Amino acid sequence: MATITLNAVKKTYGKTEVIHGVDLDVADGELIVIVGPSGCGKSTLLRMVAGLETITAGEISIAGRKVNDLEPHERDIAMVFQNYALYPHMSVRKNLAYGLKIAKIPTDEINRRVAKAAKMLQLDDYLDRKPRQLSGGQRQRVAMGRAIVREPAAFLFDEPLSNLDAKLRVQMRMEIKALQRELGVTSLYVTHDQVEAMTMADRVVVMNAGIAEQIGPPLEVYRNPASLFVAGFIGSPPMNFINPALLSDIAPAEAETLGIRPEHCALTTAEAGRLSGTVAFCEALGADTLVHVRMADGSLLIVRSDGDPIETGEAVGVSLETPEILGFDSDGRAIRS
Amino acid sequence: MENRVTFNNRWLPFLLIAPQLLVTLVFFFWPAGQAVWQSMYLPDPFGLSSEYVGAENFWFLFEDPYYRASFATTAIFSSLVTLSSMSVALFLAVMADRVIKGSGAYRTLLIWPYAVAPAIAGVLWLFMFNPSIGVATYWLKVLGYDWNHVLNGTEAMGLVVAAASWKQISYNFLFFLAGLQAIPKSVIEAAAIDGASFAKRFWTIVFPLLSPTTFFLLVVNIVYAFFETFAVIHTITAGGPRQDTTILVYKVFADGFVGQDLGSSAAQSVVLLFIVGLLTIVQFKFIERRVHY
Numbered sequence A: 001m002a003t004i005t006l007n008a009v010k011k012t013y014g015k016t017e018v019i020h021g022v023d024l025d026v027a028d029g030e031l032i033v034i035v036g037p038s039g040c041g042k043s044t045l046l047r048m049v050a051g052l053e054t055i056t057a058g059e060i061s062i063a064g065r066k067v068n069d070l071e072p073h074e075r076d077i078a079m080v081f082q083n084y085a086l087y088p089h090m091s092v093r094k095n096l097a098y099g100l101k102i103a104k105i106p107t108d109e110i111n112r113r114v115a116k117a118a119k120m121l122q123l124d125d126y127l128d129r130k131p132r133q134l135s136g137g138q139r140q141r142v143a144m145g146r147a148i149v150r151e152p153a154a155f156l157f158d159e160p161l162s163n164l165d166a167k168l169r170v171q172m173r174m175e176i177k178a179l180q181r182e183l184g185v186t187s188l189y190v191t192h193d194q195v196e197a198m199t200m201a202d203r204v205v206v207m208n209a210g211i212a213e214q215i216g217p218p219l220e221v222y223r224n225p226a227s228l229f230v231a232g233f234i235g236s237p238p239m240n241f242i243n244p245a246l247l248s249d250i251a252p253a254e255a256e257t258l259g260i261r262p263e264h265c266a267l268t269t270a271e272a273g274r275l276s277g278t279v280a281f282c283e284a285l286g287a288d289t290l291v292h293v294r295m296a297d298g299s300l301l302i303v304r305s306d307g308d309p310i311e312t313g314e315a316v317g318v319s320l321e322t323p324e325i326l327g328f329d330s331d332g333r334a335i336r337s
Numbered sequence B: 001m002e003n004r005v006t007f008n009n010r011w012l013p014f015l016l017i018a019p020q021l022l023v024t025l026v027f028f029f030w031p032a033g034q035a036v037w038q039s040m041y042l043p044d045p046f047g048l049s050s051e052y053v054g055a056e057n058f059w060f061l062f063e064d065p066y067y068r069a070s071f072a073t074t075a076i077f078s079s080l081v082t083l084s085s086m087s088v089a090l091f092l093a094v095m096a097d098r099v100i101k102g103s104g105a106y107r108t109l110l111i112w113p114y115a116v117a118p119a120i121a122g123v124l125w126l127f128m129f130n131p132s133i134g135v136a137t138y139w140l141k142v143l144g145y146d147w148n149h150v151l152n153g154t155e156a157m158g159l160v161v162a163a164a165s166w167k168q169i170s171y172n173f174l175f176f177l178a179g180l181q182a183i184p185k186s187v188i189e190a191a192a193i194d195g196a197s198f199a200k201r202f203w204t205i206v207f208p209l210l211s212p213t214t215f216f217l218l219v220v221n222i223v224y225a226f227f228e229t230f231a232v233i234h235t236i237t238a239g240g241p242r243q244d245t246t247i248l249v250y251k252v253f254a255d256g257f258v259g260q261d262l263g264s265s266a267a268q269s270v271v272l273l274f275i276v277g278l279l280t281i282v283q284f285k286f287i288e289r290r291v292h293y
């Protein structure tokens, strides 16, 4: 069992710094999801933990042991890749056993572990197939299995679900989460999908341009985003941003931008609301409807409404749950009240 | 939806393939036909008339110890050329695949030998190893080795193998490098995380995944060693000393054009034709089912 510690970790390629000093403490058995837009440095960070990229500055420890100068296989980690990275010429069984054979583990122990993992992942019937004879979901499971049989101190996942279709993705993220709980293995999970982050993580790390903007439990991050970036990235539909001039009576003095989630807005008659505008368009999701309202200043505000879609062009008022309004200063930092 | 070009004039397609067809007929089928025809005739010593002898040229050929020796020479020569040019090329490709800085220049330099004409490549090696004035010979002498491939058959064989392989390395290198770069990087990384050393990764992951390329090159290199090394042999050893570097193709030339034994020479051509046919079938069979892992 293991903890992972990142201390002021930096990475530069040539002269460009892509990771600008990340600190992170992962508790034993915790599932940390690193989330952020494409190109923000998630993979680079994960690969530094794995030992596939050198660490330019800072220190990474796994289970209390500094690993900066250790080879990947000496770090006692297992990694699941986006494209699964299965050995195409080997059967599922051989894929699972490969690492164990190299570690010179006795054959009966290898067989026992492979059988156990195959059972856990419902791969028993496919052990003699080659990867190309498997579906995407099954390949994903083999990649998981290859990580599990090693019984490592930590799992590292790099967007493991992004090659699957939407439905399978929902199913697999629950399976991975359940598996991780059951095995209790410390895990770092990288994704660009904020829904994956919200649903799977014990704590999320929201990354932006090589910086960890916020680290915390998903709901905490959702309710109290530390910055404009986090507020806009976490949540779907994203948080509404409003010019404080429109709400000058309640806006904090130093606020440059105000934010409110669509579920904290409601539609009223044109006269009654705090804000008013015309309906630009509606997205009916079934259970509720996202009403996009065009404000007087031309910006759009999304209201999550439980009513039916409304005619485009209709004049509406929007009422706000004022305690839920967040203020952000000129640097995009949240203003704590 | 059918995606094909349709011609309104039914003669136009024939007109368009006519030049290629003509070239094939005149330069391939006609000489091949001539060879088959001649292989069944025996010309008189003055070349004025020829007599039909059926398969006699062939029987004579297979009983000729020199011809059998030439078969053995060819087997040794082509195995050595194929083995050395492929293994050196694979080694260089694996190294080039790891190079990040300056890889462009490195690769370009490795490809150059392929642009050298076979006869010129032969002459280059001949000069380097010339028993009296060669640079390499001089250095070998300094090291205490007396090189003379004009007298020593083994040395002659070594020299033609080196010259022939040297040219082919570039070609093999290109294919191996392309093959290596087609292997997903993450597969190699997964193996590294699984604890496989560089050598272990090479033998258990990289080499098996390269096997389609390796097999393709194997056939190409055997064909090369059999049929396209004439110029190298001709410039360096002219088949000698004695018959030590007379491979089958060279013997066709030596017997037919130098020895003027046209019947036997034609029969030898037919044997070679047969070998090419076999190799081509092997290659096509393989291309049909390329992915075999």
Ligand SMILES: Nc1ncnc2c1ncn2[C@@H]1O[C@H](COP(=O)(O)OP(=O)(O)O)[C@@H](O)[C@H]1O
Pocket (backbone or CB within 6 Å): A013, A018, A036, A037, A038, A039, A040, A041, A042, A043, A044, A045
């Ligand atoms: N080998 C490399 N050389 C130079 N720049 C790189 C290299 N790998 C990644 N980068 C850069 O580092 C940044 C972060 O990349 P990456 O970690 O892959 O992002 P993410 O996984 O979050 O999409 C990107 O701007 C990318 O262009």
Ligand SMILES: [Mg+2]
Pocket (backbone or CB within 6 Å): A042, A043, A044, A159
């Ligand atoms: Mg990535």
